[in-house]
Amino acid sequence: MLATLRDQTEPVTMAALAALSGLHVNTVREHLEALTRLGLVHRHASAPNGRGRPAWLYLATGAEGAPSEYAGLAAALAATIHRTSDTPTEDAAEAGEDWGRRLADERGARPVADATTARGEVVDLLDELGFGADSDPSNTVVRLTRCPLLAAAHQFPDVVCGVHLGLVRGALTAYGADTQGTDLVPFAEPGACLLRLGSA
Template sequence: MRKPGVTLGPEPLPDLPALHGIRLRVLGELTRRARPLDTATLTSRLGGHPNTIRGHLEVLTEAGLASRDPLPTSGRGRPALGYAVTPAGRTAYRMCRAGGPVGAADVAEALVEFLAGRPDGAAQAREFGRHWGAGLVTAAGPGRAGVEGTAAPTEEPTVDRVVATLERMGFSPEVNDPAAHAAVDTAAEIRLVTCPLLQAARQHPAVVCGIHHGLVEGLAADQQPSPRHVTLLPFAAPGSCVLTISA
């Protein structure tokens, strides 16, 4: 029977501190041992100063990657503290050894490969992008789409919202003729100087660029009195793709 207040399922992986050098070696030593280790034992095995080892242990403990408990003792006096790896710590160590976690880029590339192998992959990619963009608008609340900060009391201009979202996603958008855009938010030409999925985009442009095209369509779809028209020209200019938003 489920207890009140108990959340089913796993916990999220905690925010990881910098894991390299001696700190990663400390975490690795804890991972390889079945029993808790104290500072003296870790120092003798890894070298260095006890205070340095203790400092790294404190960081690992605060991050939820190690646990700390008094070791059993048969004599008097304060028992030494023993440190053991937690499940999250074991996962973090193995991720570091493997070159890092499977992140959003890995999932995105897997999705691209899947869609590229389907006869209607390009159309599905664009539809997926629209759904994604619309979801960002809905999740962020009125006038915002994936932009950190408090919700705006009034509707955010379409181009401003698109630019802010693309910037956060890693596209380095540059608005051509920003003075004209500032005067009237009805149209804008935007250069996308970088791409977070460039290698995949070169291999499968219809899919990757289709997702990004649909993404912007989704971001602009709820604008009144009428939605904006979005055009994306992949690899259209030296050093950029060209995105156009018009009334």
């Protein structure tokens, strides 16, 4: 959804986004509400045109990554977990799983029968969070070309990348997908981390 919005040169309505994305308007609404809460989308009312309430217009904010104060907080928390935990990667992944389930629930996640669709929902979530997710057709191998917490991830990859892997596992669970084989390889190639979402 965020990628579709970023492709638009001017603010668009929810109905237009539904038509562009092929998603039901209720699904689009849930995505837009989550993106607005994350500060990745700006919403404002259109000019009045006849009777009834003006339509809301949506525009991607252009925000890349977390605001600096949140990135600083994330780095401080990562440093503390790294320093004080006997199992920082596992603790970070556990926290990430809780976060991933919560984020998916906020998007109205329900288990889906098709694993590719479930993985696709998680890829969309990652894209909305600013990871620049680029997946293969089966949504099994995903290149993450951006990181909202890149500086902290370079300093404390065990914690930050652990949280991100947990986030993925938690979201997969919320969509009813198997998490076995899910793995994240930080900085696997220049400019990208590599995420594997189980098997096709």
